Amino acid sequence: MSLGIAILNSGSSHGGGMYTASGTGLNTLSGIVCISGDTLDCPIHGINPVETGCSTILVVNGKPAVIQGSVANCGAVINSGFANGILTAS
Numbered sequence: 001m002s003l004g005i006a007i008l009n010s011g012s013s014h015g016g017g018m019y020t021a022s023g024t025g026l027n028t029l030s031g032i033v034c035i036s037g038d039t040l041d042c043p044i045h046g047i048n049p050v051e052t053g054c055s056t057i058l059v060v061n062g063k064p065a066v067i068q069g070s071v072a073n074c075g076a077v078i079n080s081g082f083a084n085g086i087l088t089a090s
Ligand SMILES: [Zn+2]
Pocket: 014, 042, 043, 044, 045, 046, 074, 075, 076
């Protein structure tokens, strides 16, 4: 299953990876899901938030999940490393 939902360490078009993942309460096989407001560790621009997300795909803790194609404030596009096998949401 490949839903294109970002997780901790998901990569971006600027390199680096997701630095925080606040989608706790959701069990996946690959890592904690990133939601709107979580930060990207961009090697060019430093740590900055991803404020876009997709509420039609997944909402965790009241915030939309960061997905493939979501854009960080610095312009980096989240493009690799996604959740597999989402098991349960609470
Ligand atoms: Zn950047």
